[in-house]
Amino acid sequence: MFEGILIAGFGGQGVLSTGQLLAYAGMKENKHVAWIPSYGPEMRGGTANCGVTISDRPISSPVVSEPTVLIAMNRPSLEKFEPAVVPSGLILVNSSLIHIKTKRSDVKTVYVPANDIAESLGNGKVANNIILGVLLELTGVVSTESVLEALKEVLPPKRHNLIPINQEALEKGRQLAREFKAS
Amino acid sequence: MAKVLMKGNEAIGEGAVRAGCRYFFGYPITPQSELPHYLAKRMPEVGGLYLQSESETAAANMVFGAAGAGARVMTSSSGPGISLMQEGISYIAGAELPCVIVNMIRGGPGLGNIAPAQSDYFQAVKGGGHGDYRVICLAPASVQEIIDLMQDAFDLADKYRNPVMLLADGVLGQMMEPVELGEEKFVQPPEKPWAATGRKKGGPKRLINSLYIVPEECEQHNLKLAKKYAVISREEQRWEEYHLDDARLVIVAFGTSARVCKAVVDRARDEGMAVGLLRPITVWPYPTGVIKRIREKVDRFLVVEMNMGQMIEDVRLAVEGARPVHFYGRAGGMMPVARDIFNEVKKLYNGGAEQ
Amino acid sequence: MKKVFTRPESLKDIPFHYCPGCTHGIVHRLVAEVIDEMDMYERALGVAPVGCSVFIYNYMDFDMYQAAHGRAPAVATGIKRVLPDRLVFTYQGDGDAAAIGTGELVHAAARGEKITVIFINNAVYAMTGGQMAPTTLLGQKTTTTPAGRDAGINGMPVKVCEMLAPLDGSAYLARVSVHNPKNIVAAKKAIRKAFDIQMRGDGFTLVEVLSSCPTNWGLSPLEALKWLEQNMIPYYPLGEYKTPAEVGK
Numbered sequence: 001m002f003e004g005i006l007i008a009g010f011g012g013q014g015v016l017s018t019g020q021l022l023a024y025a026g027m028k029e030n031k032h033v034a035w036i037p038s039y040g041p042e043m044r045g046g047t048a049n050c051g052v053t054i055s056d057r058p059i060s061s062p063v064v065s066e067p068t069v070l071i072a073m074n075r076p077s078l079e080k081f082e083p084a085v086v087p088s089g090l091i092l093v094n095s096s097l098i099h100i101k102t103k104r105s106d107v108k109t110v111y112v113p114a115n116d117i118a119e120s121l122g123n124g125k126v127a128n129n130i131i132l133g134v135l136l137e138l139t140g141v142v143s144t145e146s147v148l149e150a151l152k153e154v155l156p157p158k159r160h161n162l163i164p165i166n167q168e169a170l171e172k173g174r175q176l177a178r179e180f181k182a183s
Numbered sequence: 184m185a186k187v188l189m190k191g192n193e194a195i196g197e198g199a200v201r202a203g204c205r206y207f208f209g210y211p212i213t214p215q216s217e218l219p220h221y222l223a224k225r226m227p228e229v230g231g232l233y234l235q236s237e238s239e240t241a242a243a244n245m246v247f248g249a250a251g252a253g254a255r256v257m258t259s260s261s262g263p264g265i266s267l268m269q270e271g272i273s274y275i276a277g278a279e280l281p282c283v284i285v286n287m288i289r290g291g292p293g294l295g296n297i298a299p300a301q302s303d304y305f306q307a308v309k310g311g312g313h314g315d316y317r318v319i320c321l322a323p324a325s326v327q328e329i330i331d332l333m334q335d336a337f338d339l340a341d342k343y344r345n346p347v348m349l350l351a352d353g354v355l356g357q358m359m360e361p362v363e364l365g366e367e368k369f370v371q372p373p374e375k376p377w378a379a380t381g382r383k384k385g386g387p388k389r390l391i392n393s394l395y396i397v398p399e400e401c402e403q404h405n406l407k408l409a410k411k412y413a414v415i416s417r418e419e420q421r422w423e424e425y426h427l428d429d430a431r432l433v434i435v436a437f438g439t440s441a442r443v444c445k446a447v448v449d450r451a452r453d454e455g456m457a458v459g460l461l462r463p464i465t466v467w468p469y470p471t472g473v474i475k476r477i478r479e480k481v482d483r484f485l486v487v488e489m490n491m492g493q494m495i496e497d498v499r500l501a502v503e504g505a506r507p508v509h510f511y512g513r514a515g516g517m518m519p520v521a522r523d524i525f526n527e528v529k530k531l532y533n534g535g536a537e538q
Numbered sequence: 539m540k541k542v543f544t545r546p547e548s549l550k551d552i553p554f555h556y557c558p559g560c561t562h563g564i565v566h567r568l569v570a571e572v573i574d575e576m577d578m579y580e581r582a583l584g585v586a587p588v589g590c591s592v593f594i595y596n597y598m599d600f601d602m603y604q605a606a607h608g609r610a611p612a613v614a615t616g617i618k619r620v621l622p623d624r625l626v627f628t629y630q631g632d633g634d635a636a637a638i639g640t641g642e643l644v645h646a647a648a649r650g651e652k653i654t655v656i657f658i659n660n661a662v663y664a665m666t667g668g669q670m671a672p673t674t675l676l677g678q679k680t681t682t683t684p685a686g687r688d689a690g691i692n693g694m695p696v697k698v699c700e701m702l703a704p705l706d707g708s709a710y711l712a713r714v715s716v717h718n719p720k721n722i723v724a725a726k727k728a729i730r731k732a733f734d735i736q737m738r739g740d741g742f743t744l745v746e747v748l749s750s751c752p753t754n755w756g757l758s759p760l761e762a763l764k765w766l767e768q769n770m771i772p773y774y775p776l777g778e779y780k781t782p783a784e785v786g787k
Binding site: 240244247249251252274392 | 621
């Protein structure tokens with residue numbers, strides 16, 4: 001298996017930490033993983049993206065130039081990166097903030113109103129984990145259990161009270177994906 | 184021991200601490216910032232010192248002082264800052280002081296950019312500063328290898344009383360990969376009787392110096408250095424071989440480029456092409472031995488670099504005209520893409536078959 | 539017979555290479571005497587500059603370092619941070635400390651680096667052939683100011699003590715001269731005070747020593763000392779520019 005996942009949005013959307021969580025979960029499953037951020041002069045408020053590669057073979061370049069999966073958390077990210085997605089790849093669109101459709105017809109696209117669902121769960125900040133849940137269900141790149149296990153290590157102990165809401169968000173995302181698959 | 188996910192820049196810091204380094208002097212520059220951030224926090228935990236200097240020039244000279252005083256010491260920077268350090272590095276090499284210098288190469292020349300590059304190869308392996316000297320250069324290709332090589336870097340520096348440079352780029356510095364840290368053991372740096380720590384009455388006077396005003400003496404000094412470099416060249420060549428045994432076409436690449444090329448070799452093998460990879464781990468001393476050994480058995484070499492062709496000169500020196508040496512490079516902070524290299528390989532491989 | 543005058547133990551028994559009338563030898567001796575008196579021979583570490591006094595590392599009998607041009611304060615920083623209980627001093631000329639090494643000097647002072655800079659101000663680059671130094675006086679003729687230093691072209695001379703005084707990290711700054719015995723005694727006192735303050739850990743210390751360079755000034759040794767007194771001291775007033783509060787003047 002090989003997944004090159006590009007997660008993009010603006011700073012503060014948890015783009016980098018979601019990527020790290022995914023990489024951590026892959027490591028827990030003894031897969032080869034690599035995570036790399038975009039780095040640049042825009043420290044705050046600009047666009048942020050990171051590439052996560054999860055594979056059962058050693059990873060050559062950690063730079064995800066041809067993503068198998070694109071998670072677009074905002075519109076500039078979708079517009080910038082959708083041409084790079086491999087044919088028959090997957091694009092997850094945060095439709096709470098992106099009101100356009102993808103131009104690609106050769107990829108699978110799932111529209112997830114992640115912020116709206118997160119708000120309905122009572123915490124807008126877990127939008128990234130709603131989408132992560134969708135990703136897990138559709139690709140099986142890592143198991144939800146591994147992500148939860150990784151969450152315990154990535155979050156400092158004083159933030160462990162946030163684990164239940166994150167778990168709920170992941171489950172909600174998976175449920176959504178199951179509905180999508182059924183439809 | 185459990186694996187942890189670590190950034191390359193942080194791995195350099197942790198690797199240094201575990202190798203017994205207790206002093207870091209440096210000046211901020213992208214893309215190596217996570218390393219000073221890490222050490223600013225980590226050094227005080229182990230009774231060490233992180234000191235931000237007023238310039239890279241000063242940092243290299245602080246390293247000179249600390250190394251002369253017998254400490255395991257390091258600095259880090261990226262291209263423009265490494266250029267400023269060249270004065271100090273020349274003095275450090277001249278005075279035969281051990282230290283470790285990290286260069287997270289970025290796009291150049293001039294201010295260039297902060298994207299990953301390998302364009303400081305010449306500067307690192309051909310001198311960089313003034314005078315006839317060599318710096319041992321290690322080129323890791325993964326975060327795990329960074330950790331492992333940091334220990335070796337300090338050991339080699341002390342063994343040969345010579346500066347050692349870790350040559351990497353923004354990708355290796357920024358990326359996170361699982362690493363096995365192993366047991367943390369206290370490393371006692373070796374005794375350094377030559378260090379100038381205060382002369383005991385009746386004891387030998389120690390002088391940390393690179394000045395030999397009498398030409399005859401300076402020549403002797405250069406001969407002594409050359410002898411040391413010859414020993415290093417003979418003893419310390421390191422490389423990784425990947426499918427070299429039956430390879431008709433051998434790709435030569437280091438660091439980040441080599442990672443990409445490994446995938447190219449896999450794909451070529453899948454398609455029935457006998458392609459292999461030679462990855463120098465030391466770029467000085469250059470692993471010429473292995474190239475001389477295999478050159479008669481292969482049809483051609485392809486050197487892949489993130490620059491416009493620098494290491495290719497060392498490959499050509501080792502091949503000595505026995506086989507064609509081709510080049511593929513991306514520059515200015517652009518990464519070579521596996522597909523493009525593969526196309527190049529295919530073209531050359533088929534061309535080779537026709538001959 | 540009682541010996542009333544002898545070579546300091548810290549000073550090696552070899553002749554100086556300096557020109558007749560050069561005051562480097564006097565300052566070398568003062569530093570060595572103070573280190574002897576403080577019983578710091580085994581804990582003294584000196585950093586030689588680039589310039590005429592580069593060979594101070596041969597004259598001082600204890601462990602020494604030789605630094606790149608202007609970088610002595612950075613080298614001393616590295617030494618002192620590794621060996622905080624040693625007496626660490628640099629010995630630098632005006633080109634070394636006040637031109638090419640200004641950055642290293644100012645920031646060592648700003649950090650309150652616990653080192654001592656013995657700063658030799660003779661208003662000229664001596665070793666390279668008498669060129670204009672940052673401290674060359676207005677109107678002073680040098681090989682690169684044949685018509686005399688012109689403020690419109692070269693700006694004004696740098697006053698190092700005055701420049702460093704506002705920095706909170708500097709603990710002791712004094713300007714002394716060695717043109718006559720009285721001032722030599724005062725110069726030695728200042729060096730002792732600087733070393734004591736360094737060892738107390740109060741911060742950065744510097745002693746600026748007005749010195750003569752008969753060769754490059756084109757004067758006899760005696761004329762040079764007179765020239766120093768009449769021309770340098772008015773522009774570079776002697777005295778303490780900074781002392782730790784409790785030490786006093």
